Amino acid sequence: MPDGKRIMTTLDTTATVGRLRGVDKWYGSHHVLRDIDLAIGAGEIVSLVGRSGSGKSTILRVLAGLSDDHSGESSVAGSPAVAFQEPRLFPWRSVRDNVAYGLNIEGVRRRAALAAADRTLDEVGLVDKKDAWPGTLSGGQAQRASLARALVAEPRLLLLDEPFGALDALTRLSMHALLLSLWREHGFGILLVTHDVDEAVALADRVIVLEDGAVADEVEVDLPRPRDRSALGFARARARLLDALGVREH
Numbered sequence: 233m234p235d236g237k238r239i240m241t242t243l244d245t246t247a248t249v250g251r252l253r254g255v256d257k258w259y260g261s262h263h264v265l266r267d268i269d270l271a272i273g274a275g276e277i278v279s280l281v282g283r284s285g286s287g288k289s290t291i292l293r294v295l296a297g298l299s300d301d302h303s304g305e306s307s308v309a310g311s312p313a314v315a316f317q318e319p320r321l322f323p324w325r326s327v328r329d330n331v332a333y334g335l336n337i338e339g340v341r342r343r344a345a346l347a348a349a350d351r352t353l354d355e356v357g358l359v360d361k362k363d364a365w366p367g368t369l370s371g372g373q374a375q376r377a378s379l380a381r382a383l384v385a386e387p388r389l390l391l392l393d394e395p396f397g398a399l400d401a402l403t404r405l406s407m408h409a410l411l412l413s414l415w416r417e418h419g420f421g422i423l424l425v426t427h428d429v430d431e432a433v434a435l436a437d438r439v440i441v442l443e444d445g446a447v448a449d450e451v452e453v454d455l456p457r458p459r460d461r462s463a464l465g466f467a468r469a470r471a472r473l474l475d476a477l478g479v480r481e482h
């Protein structure tokens with residue numbers, strides 16, 4: 233690994249909620265992130281796409297503060313919230329306690345944490361499952377609980393690592409609608425890692441294409457919301473993105 237300084241700062245601007253500057257990361261002799269610069273604006277939805285192994289999750293981990301051996305600068309506003317493809321709920325805690333957990337460890341009093349958990353569960357449409365054990369939830373319900381847990385502390389930046397990748401197509405569509413309504417209501421910025429080109433075009437303002445650990449391209453999706461997946465503009469943005477990924481459809 234070359235000499236490099238790791239700098240973590242807290243963003244105090246209102247315009248940007250997450251930023252990487254000149255970030256490099258190595259696993260042994262494998263250069264997995266190469267001079268990454270990216271920024272997520274306040275209230276902006278940025279998607280990261282790229283082939284398997286291109287470095288998407290690693291970028292998300294750097295922004296989340298889960299990497300300690302990269303060089304370059306990583307800055308976020310406040311404490312970012314993270315949700316993964318597997319909901320990672322504690323099986324021995326109720327849904328409500330899972331959601332309140334993050335606030336509890338931040339020192340919020342139990343009663344206030346539970347009230348915030350109930351409000352957030354209501355927002356994600358899961359309040360009737362608040363006393364359930366995670367093991368009894370469907371995949372979509374578990375992902376709603378995971379989103380509630382991420383959002384309960386009102387983050388300014390939400391980091392999502394293929395959160396809907398394991399869901400069936402219909403549940404995925406309803407999760408897209410839920411995410412957008414939460415985003416409209418709260419205005420957090422989102423970095424969304426996905427393999428799904430339609431998902432990226434449906435949700436993002438900008439899609440960043442990664443190739444071998446470097447930013448290879450960027451596609452603006454300048455379409456009004458709600459987005460009509462059958463509209464010509466949607467098909468054009470999708471085609472542009474597939475082209476940037478080097479994928480040909482037959």
Ligand SMILES: Nc1ncnc2c1ncn2[C@@H]1O[C@H](COP(=O)(O)OP(=O)(O)OP(=O)(O)O)[C@@H](O)[C@H]1O
Pocket residue numbers: 259264282283284285286287288289290291
């Ligand atoms: N803990 C680790 N040790 C060694 N190499 C790793 C480790 N984690 C990731 N890598 C390597 O770093 C590269 C980037 O991995 P990363 O998980 O960021 O890719 P990705 O684009 O998210 O892939 P996928 O789409 O398959 O999830 C890959 O080549 C991977 O093998």
